[in-house]
Amino acid sequence: MSDYQNTTPPPPPANAPASDDNSIAMLVHLSGIFLGFIVPLIMWLVNKDKPEKAFLTENSKEALNFQLTLLGIYFISGILMIVFIGFLTYAAAWVAGVVFAIIAGLAANKGETYRYPMTVRLIK
Template identity: 25%
Template sequence: MTLRDERNWGTFIHLGGIVGSAIFRPAGNIILVLVLWLIKRNESRFVDDQGKEAINFQITISLVSVLISMLGGIFNGLWSFGNWVAGGNMFYGGWNWSWGGLHGLLWVVNLIFSIIAAVKANEGVSYKYPLSLRLVK
């Protein structure tokens, strides 16, 4: 694999999280990155390294998304229970909107860091995502 091919595949892998999440919302970010990485990981050490970074970051993003959904569900359930106990007179604090906003913020974080990583990979620089769980080694 040529140096240019390594850089291109590194770029594609990092952008795969954005494209995958746009195609298949629940897990597309992980699936597309994983497929691209598995196809080319044995051909280049750089592609293998960047693929691991990208898959770890996308897994982290997905886990945080699940956590936000769980917390939102818990808080919405508590609010509903409190409203039921209060006889329907409890003011709705907008929990649902705020948790949805956190999902939007998470998507923006994914977008920003994936683009930064893709640009770095295109320059031939290994990129390490901040605050990413290192599950795939």
């Protein structure tokens, strides 16, 4: 028998998020593409008082802030559609929302917290 067969792998670091939390955080970011701010809001409200879910809470809060910022941009774009520039700003905001949500989802899956650029941080 070899010496390597009876060894167990070392435990993960104490502050490392669980892989389930990584997957859920990724889904929270990606859900913003189709469902807007609803899923990040629910995940943040459910997990905000649980210290063991700090990674998931932080990602949910970041996704919620970004989706609320996008909602404001969509509203302003809707008003600007009267002068036709709103169609361009709406399309640009939608493309940016999809791209940044994918980038944030990939980062969350790796265990990193992604900070969206140009986001109004309403939830602190």
